[in-house]
Amino acid sequence: MKAPRTRVVMVSAGFWPAVGGAERQALELSGELRARGADVVVLTRRVGLAPPREEVHGVPVRRLRVLGTGALDSLSFLFGAFGWLLKHGGEYDAIHAHLAGSPALAAALAGRWLGKPVLVKLGGGRGIGELASSSRTRLGRLKLRLLARLKPRFLAVVPDLAAEAREHLRGASIEVLPNGVDVNRYKPVSPEEKRVLRARLGWTGAVFLYTGRLSWEKRLPWFSKIWNEATKDRDATLILVGEGPEKIPQDGRIRVLPPVDDTAELYAAADAFVLPSVSEGLSNSLLEAMASGLPVIASAVGGSAETLVDGVTGLLFARDDEKAAAACVRRVLDEPGLAARLGANARGVCLERYSLSRLAARLEELYRGAP
Secondary structure, rough: OOOOOOOEEEEEEOOOOOHHHHHHHHHHHHHHHHHHHOOOEEEEOOOOOOOEOOOOOOOOEEEEEOOOHHHHHHHHHHHHHHHHHHHHHHHHHEEEOOOOOOHHHHHHHHHHHHOEEEEEEOOOOOOOOOOHHHHOOOEEEEHHHHHHOOOOOOEEHHHHHHHHHHHOOOOOOOOOOOOOOOOOOOOOHHHHHHHHHHHHHOOOOOEEEOOOOOOOOHOOHHHHHHHHHOOOOHHHEEEEEEOOOOOOOOOOOOOOOOOOOOHHHHHOEEEEEEOOOOOOOOOHHHHHHHHOOOOOEOOOOOOHHOOOOOOOOEEOOOOOOHHHHHHHHHHHHHHOOOOOOOOHHHHHHHHHHEEEEHHHHHHHHHHHHOO
């Protein structure tokens, strides 16, 4: 007998065209689940002139109007989402909230009221993410206590984040479930395809790539200085793709480009990927680079340290070790065959452990109430 279709609501404070780790993962996961035959609807905030109902890449999206900014915005979305979930309770079987903010509280309350499974995916790196920031305020601590008492199932992308969650969510059910990456979309290309891509992009020499938010925890100005010194007198370029508050000085060898809808071609055209963060959960960009067969240079923190094996699937340096970071850059440039070997190994790990289809299969089990 054929299993019934999975029906799930993805609840997220932000969604496409907002660009961030949580938004990207929610979009790609929703598409993968729908491709597997699930009914998925995304419930999110309505910002600007966005329509209240639309489809994004084939995924139905319902956008709720919010009031004001800051706390008022969060409260209005909490009550709006809670009301929507109650009103449409007969249309879904499970709720999946992205990040432990007001959407998670609305989801957990509605799930408890209706007797439906609720998953809450935690985000951010240890000490700098949402758990740490919530624990520093009275309202934040109250929210965490309420979430723990409502007993949704919490999902942490790496053990490091799960350990932090156990400190703040006493008695909660916490499962380590990594992010997933579309290994069919993010993949290595042939030398000829790479040459064509680079010609179209205007890239020459060795290209080191970063994609993601330009924010302080990524330490891009710090790394840029190290990279510049390590590659002087070399034909190399550092390309940073994203937006955010951090300002990175540009010259002919360091370029900052705006975000793009599809980063797959950027990874395919690059020669190495960098992630010098002060802390990490499990970066979507890291997995995309690995799936694309790129050697990764990263600080040995959080999910980066737990995902990469130094000298096997990437090159790691101690968080504040400038000399070690520079040495990693030079190794990629100078050691014959190293970049290709690291990239091939990283691709293999993604195929085995981090494919989006593997993640979706486990989530479908959880939506049905599996232990």
